[in-house]
Amino acid sequence: MDDTGTVVAFYMLSALTIVSALGVVVVRNLIHAVVFLILSFVGVAGLYITLSADFVAVTQVLIYAGAVSVLILFAIVLTPTGDRGNQETFLRLPALLLALLVAFTLGYVAIDTDWAISDREGFEQTASTIGEALLDKYVLPSSSIT
Numbered sequence: 001m002d003d004t005g006t007v008v009a010f011y012m013l014s015a016l017t018i019v020s021a022l023g024v025v026v027v028r029n030l031i032h033a034v035v036f037l038i039l040s041f042v043g044v045a046g047l048y049i050t051l052s053a054d055f056v057a058v059t060q061v062l063i064y065a066g067a068v069s070v071l072i073l074f075a076i077v078l079t080p081t082g083d084r085g086n087q088e089t090f091l092r093l094p095a096l097l098l099a100l101l102v103a104f105t106l107g108y109v110a111i112d113t114d115w116a117i118s119d120r121e122g123f124e125q126t127a128s129t130i131g132e133a134l135l136d137k138y139v140l141p142s143s144s145i146t
Helices: 002-026 030-050 052-078 092-112 126-135 140-143
Strands: none
Touching: 052 126, 052 140, 092 126, 126 140
């Protein structure tokens, strides 16, 4: 991530992912929550692209943003209608405090840790590299699970 455009894209996609993940938690309508979840999955796929992991990004979009989101939508639609809103509960304040504690701890660890920077370049063609490995070195395990 030496390029300025890549760094800007990384931070914009990170903000998109975090804001949409917060949207999943905050909104009361379940359909809107699923839309925010799909947006969060797409943001994570974009982060994978900025990190030169194109195969993982495509897998993220196909499996999570596609299949899992459709499965969640079917579960919402096929569930008997009733009060679909979130109920008020006495655990709301302790859950908020626990979430803030976890967020503070993760932020502290992320800022305080001296992260090592890799000198290696990312793969140019990760999908072809994975495909060649599955059909050459790992042909027996990959064919036995299919």
